[in-house]
Amino acid sequence: MKIIMAEHAGFCFGVKRAVDAIEKALKSSSEVWTIGLPIHNPQEVSRLEAMGLRVADNEREIPDGSEILIRAHGEPLSVIKNLQARNIKVQDMTCPFVKKAQDMAENLSRGNYFIILLGDKKHPEIKGILGHVVDENNAEVVADENEAENVAYHAKIALISQTTQREEKLSNVAGILTQKCSELHVCNTICKATAERQDAVKELVKNNKIDGVVLIGGKTSANTGKLRDVIKSQNNKIEVLWVEDENEIESNLDWFKNKNLIGIAAGASTPAWLIDKIKSNIAEIGGMGN
Ligand code: SF4
Incomplete structure (x- = not known):
């Protein structure tokens, strides 16, 4: 079984920049807050939470004097001013x-x-x-x-x-x-990141020899859902396996039977380490002769 990757897959520039900043901040602080999930990917959020990330539902949950990182989506000016007035250290990682x-x-x-x-x-x-x-x-x-x-x-x-x-x-x-x-x-x-990922899946499914696409991304990720819609609008017959993690590859081994060429695509909130892990799992299945 062969694999082809979509040309643009995984983290966009703004999300990567914010996640890198969270990792860096957690090297010098034991706890860093965000308002809302910094990224719509449960596996990546769990990894960051294990390092000390705390996710608040709103600004009032953040303790005075703590440290917060504004995620790529940004916040209203009033929220940033309220946080600063409470002596909260604000690192603004709003995507440029x-x-x-x-x-x-x-x-x-x-x-x-x-x-x-x-x-x-x-x-x-x-x-x-x-x-x-x-x-x-x-x-x-x-x-x-x-x-x-x-x-x-x-x-x-x-x-x-x-x-x-x-x-x-x-x-x-x-x-x-x-x-x-x-x-x-x-x-x-x-921003071109969304269009690039959508155009990349269109290119992928233009290949008539593709037997199916493994789409990697959080199930609540709107941009990943949109990629599935784009694939289906290009070719309704093509099979799409939408997975969040490698366990879903293991539980869908039958899906790979009789497939010779698999495309892999991923939403803008899917980290590279997860794409690599799933890619090598699929390669192993291929090596087992499925
Ligand atoms: S605008 Fe949004 S999609 Fe574009 S790079 Fe920034 S965070 Fe990513």
Whole structure:
């Protein structure tokens, strides 16, 4: 059995940067906090928790005087200020691409633009960007073209995107908003990491000889789920085995029977050590003649 890897798989730049910073901080402190999971991968979170990571549900759970690392999604400005006021040491590891969107939201709202954020209003990244708008009454989150149609008229609108949106949707929404204002400022804050991973799985399944794809990532990871959708939209017949860890390879040995060529893909929150482990497990199965 042969294996081919998707060209882009695993940690994106922003997540790797934040995880590296957590590891480094835990070398000099016995305990470092984050608000919310730093990464949607249970195996990686367990590894970091064993080193001393503490995950809080909200800022109030973090003890005064402790140390916190702001994850790649970022936080609203008010949260960072509240933490600093409580003498909590804050290391801001907001991904630079997300920071750019936050800075644009702050600066353009100061310039009297009404801010439209394209994205998921429940997502922490959108909550963090919204928390940088000077007056949140002058901002609205739209999920798609339908919601953009309902935006009221404003003299000046700035459109800012969640980093994981697709270019096509941003451009459709921009087209709709031109009818809703006299001046439209469009900020393309989309990060290429998501598109690169999706394009890489498209390339993978273009290979007609592939018998199935092993997709590695947390079951709650939205970007991993999206990769499965992309595979299925390209070729509905292709079998996808979505696994979180090597145990799921062991419990699905039958899936590998009669397969000669396996593709491997992984979401942006899957660590390299886990991909390597699963890859060598699959190679062993292949060596056993399955
Ligand atoms: S997906 Fe892009 S914006 Fe988001 S953390 Fe990764 S590199 Fe940063």
